[in-house]
Amino acid sequence: MTGINPENKCGVPESLLARIWKGQWVQKGALPTSDGRMVRVRSPGIENKDSGPDFLGAIVILDDEILQGDVELHVKSSDWRAHGHHLDRHFNGVILHVVLWDDAKRPAQLENGESAPTLPLHDFLNGSMDELSLRAMTLISPCRGVGSQRGEGRIGEVLDWCGEERFYLKSAFFEVGLILDEPAEVLYQGVMGALGYTKNKKPFQELARRLPLRVLESIAQEQGLGSRSLVLQALLLGGAGLLPSQCGEKSGFGGLEAPSKLEDIWRSLNVENAMSYTDWHFFRMHPRNFPTRRLLAAGHLFDRYLDQGLLQGVSDLVAEANPGRGTTAIESGFLIPDLIGSGRAREITVNVVLPFSLALAECDSRPKIGKHILELYRTYPRLGENQITRYLSELFWGAGKPETVNSARRQQGLIHLYQTFCREQRCGICPVNVEIINSAGDL
Numbered sequence: 001m002t003g004i005n006p007e008n009k010c011g012v013p014e015s016l017l018a019r020i021w022k023g024q025w026v027q028k029g030a031l032p033t034s035d036g037r038m039v040r041v042r043s044p045g046i047e048n049k050d051s052g053p054d055f056l057g058a059i060v061i062l063d064d065e066i067l068q069g070d071v072e073l074h075v076k077s078s079d080w081r082a083h084g085h086h087l088d089r090h091f092n093g094v095i096l097h098v099v100l101w102d103d104a105k106r107p108a109q110l111e112n113g114e115s116a117p118t119l120p121l122h123d124f125l126n127g128s129m130d131e132l133s134l135r136a137m138t139l140i141s142p143c144r145g146v147g148s149q150r151g152e153g154r155i156g157e158v159l160d161w162c163g164e165e166r167f168y169l170k171s172a173f174f175e176v177g178l179i180l181d182e183p184a185e186v187l188y189q190g191v192m193g194a195l196g197y198t199k200n201k202k203p204f205q206e207l208a209r210r211l212p213l214r215v216l217e218s219i220a221q222e223q224g225l226g227s228r229s230l231v232l233q234a235l236l237l238g239g240a241g242l243l244p245s246q247c248g249e250k251s252g253f254g255g256l257e258a259p260s261k262l263e264d265i266w267r268s269l270n271v272e273n274a275m276s277y278t279d280w281h282f283f284r285m286h287p288r289n290f291p292t293r294r295l296l297a298a299g300h301l302f303d304r305y306l307d308q309g310l311l312q313g314v315s316d317l318v319a320e321a322n323p324g325r326g327t328t329a330i331e332s333g334f335l336i337p338d339l340i341g342s343g344r345a346r347e348i349t350v351n352v353v354l355p356f357s358l359a360l361a362e363c364d365s366r367p368k369i370g371k372h373i374l375e376l377y378r379t380y381p382r383l384g385e386n387q388i389t390r391y392l393s394e395l396f397w398g399a400g401k402p403e404t405v406n407s408a409r410r411q412q413g414l415i416h417l418y419q420t421f422c423r424e425q426r427c428g429i430c431p432v433n434v435e436i437i438n439s440a441g442d443l
Contacts, residue, residue, distance in 0.1 A: 012075050012100060012129065014054075014073060014074070014075055016129075016132065016133055017073050017074075017098070017099075017100060017121075018047060018054060018055075018073055019132075020121065020125065020132060021044050021054075021055065021071070021073060021098055021121075022044055022047060022055075024041060024044060025125060025126045025127065025132055025135070026121055026124050026125055026126055027124045027125075027126060031119060031121070031124050033062075033096075033117040033118060033119050034077075034102045034105065034106075034107070034117065034118040034119075034120060035107060035117055035118075037062055037063050037117055038062075038063055039060055039061070039062055039096065039117070039119055040060065040061040041058075041059075041060050042059040042060060042061065042066075043057070043058055043059040044058055044071070045057045045058030045059075045070065045071055048070075049387070050199070050283075051090070051281075051283045052070070052090050052091070053070035053071060053072045053090075053091055053093065053094055054070075054071060054072055054073045055070065055071040055072075055073070056070050057069075057070075058070065058071045058095065058096065060095065060096055062095075062096075062117065067095045067096075068095070069093045069094065069095035069096075070091070070093045070094045070095065071094065071095065071096045071097075071098055072085065072091060072094050072096075072097050072098070072108070072116075073098050073099070074097070074098075074099050075099065075100050075101070076099060076100070076101055076102075076103050076104075077097065077099045077101070077102045077103055077104040077105075077106075077108070077118050077120070078103050078104040079099075080097060080104070080108045080109075081104070081109075085108070086108070086109040086110065086111060087111055088111055089111045089112070089278060091110060091111065092110050092111055092112045092114070094108065094110065094116045095116055096116055096117060096119055097116050097117065097118045097119065098118075098119050098121065099118060099119070099120050099121070100120065100121055100122045101120060101122055102118050102120040104118075106118075142427055143392075143395050143396060143427075143430075143432060143433060144395055144396075145396070145397075145398070146395075146396050146432055146433065147396035147397040147402060147404065148397070150432065152403070152404045155396065155404055155432065156404050156410065158413070158417075158431045158432055159404070159405065159409075159410040159413030159414065159417075160409060160410060160413060161413070161431075162412075162413035162414075162416040162417050162420075162431075163407075163408075163409035163410055163411070163412040163413035163416065164378075164409065164413075165416055166412045166413065166415060166416035167354070167355055167358075167377055167409070167412065170351065170355035171355040171356070171358040171359045171362070172359070173355075173359075174186060174190065174355055174356045174358075174359035174360075175359040175362060175363060177189070177190075178359060178360065178363050182214075183311050183360055184213055184214075184309060184310055184311040185212055185213050185214070186356065187310060187311055187314060187352070187353075187356050188208060188212075188213035188302075188310060189205060189208045189209075190352040190356055191298075191301075191310075191334075191348060191352055192204045192205060192207065192208040192298065193205045193208075193352075194344075194347060194348045194351055194352050195294045195295075195297065195298055195340075195344075195348075196291065196294065197289060197294075199281040199285065200280055200281050200291045200294070203240070203275065203279045203280050203281075203291065204291070204294075206275065206279070207236065207239055207240050207275060210239055210273065210275070211235060211236065211239045213302070213310065216232055216235055216236075216302060217302075217306060219231060219235065219269070220232050220235075220302075220303065220306055221306060228303045228306060229299050229300050229303040230261055230262065230265060230299070231265055232298070232299035232300075232302050232303055233262055233295065233296055233298075233299030233300075234261075234262040234263075234265035234266045234269070234299075235266070235269065235271065235299075236295040236298055236299055237259070237262060237266070237292065237295050238262075238266035238269070238271060238274060239271060239274055239275065240274070240275050240279075240280070240291065240295055241274045241275040241276045241277055241279070241280075242277065242280065242291065242292050242295065243259060243262060243263055243266060244259065244263070245263055245266075246274065246277065247277035250277055250282075251277075251292055252282060252287070252290035252291070252292035252293070253292055293339055294339075294340075296339060297336045297339035297340045300336045300339065301334065301336060301340070304333075313333065314333065314353055314357075315357070315360075317329070317330045317332075317333045317353075318330060318353065318354070318357045318372075318373065318376070319369075319372075321376055323375045323376055323378075323379040324379045325381065327349075327376045327379060327380045327381070328346070328349075328380075328381065330349045330353060330354075330376075331345035331346055331348075331349055332345075333345075334348050334349070343383070343384045346383050346384070346408075347383060347384075349380075350377070350380060350383060350408050354373055354376060354377050357369075357373050358370055358373045358374065358377075361373060377408070377409060378407075378409055379407070380407060380408040380409065381407065381408060382405070382406065382407060382408060382411060383408050383411055385411075386415075388415050388418045388419075389405070389411050389414045389415065391418075392414045392417065392418060392422070393405060393414065396432075417430065417432060
């Protein structure tokens with residue numbers, strides 16, 4: 001393997017730079033940006049395998065200011081403009097442009113007119129490029145095979161505790177919301193965020209802020225039974241800026257029935273301050289997960305609870321559910337044929353309905369209801385896999401579905417482990433790696 005120098009910059013794959021940044025294979029201490037400021041890295045962020053910046057949620061100290069945001073990587077700093085990032089609003093959250101060589105000699109210009117400092121790493125690497133390339137190829141995680149090494153019972157206890165911790169954190173988030181807003185609005189915002197998946201969660205939450213549940217309900221309740229769902233869909237899609245009249249063929253309706261009725265209703269409502277198509281993500285998404293379809297589903301869903309109220313309807317589902325397989329009865333309240341399947345309904349139940357319901361029970365001082373909700377969560381069956389659960393399961397146990405991860409709580413435990421320890425590379429204090437406890441009860 002020959003050495004790589006600035007004259008051979010294009011010989012360095014960006015994947016190696018990503019490995020260097022993720023592992024922080026650089027000299028310890030503060031590093032200088034091209035404009036003379038000093039950077040200390042608290043967390044490199046989580047690697048983004050989709051469109052947008054390369055690392056999300058990084059935490060750095062720039063001089064004396066703590067910044068949290070995204071990081072974009074390039075072998076050469078001139079690639080920022082060459083790739084068109086200065087015109088792309090999705091890169092406005094970038095707080096640091098990390099490169100090997102700064103050939104552009106200027107900060108990274110953002111679409112919103114601001115700029116991000118450039119951090120060139122080549123002179124501060126912890127080893128030669130050849131050495132780092134070899135390290136990347138031979139890298140073995142300390143967690144590899146830990147499932148069999150630590151014992152299934154031990155790992156199961158850790159996952160149960162971590163899953164419970166994640167559940168309480170979600171519930172605490174809803175408790176804060178209940179201090180600031182009505183319970184029905186807090187639940188509505190949570191459901192809307194869950195309908196958006198990861199990519200469109202924030203736009204869905206913004207839409208919920210602009211179109212509160214009380215506004216949707218007051219307008220829809222003035223309509224006849226046959227047209228209520230259409231009015232709700234028109235409000236949601238129009239407010240999102242996703243009707244064909246607002247964004248043309250980009251709306252994502254595809255083979256769905258022509259929305260002429262929705263267009264007519266939207267025009268008649270004279271609602272202002274709609275969102276824009278550019279606020280939404282469609283890239284690398286299956287058409288069934290387009291925000292357009294999710295908003296159509298939301299219209300049907302909120303129509304279902306229009307008479308009794310969303311809060312009362314969901315509370316009844318939770319109260320009537322039984323621990324074990326009976327917990328999945330809650331999902332029936334969120335199934336919309338051809339629009340919301342059982343997988344998404346389960347995600348809404350575990351990530352929104354149950355933690356919200358626990359928060360409400362705590363605020364209303366109803367410990368018996370709270371105990372019932374905890375039992376529902378602890379016995380809830382497995383959900384579908386996601387990128388994090390697949391990654392850690394394969395890392396701990398190898399290929400196949402491990403028997404240890406046999407519940408939603410333990411899947412949530414994997415996610416909590418990743419977000420609390422793996423993402424910030426806190427391997428030294430991770431309960432999976434270090435025998436710092438004798439049982440989950442000691443955590």
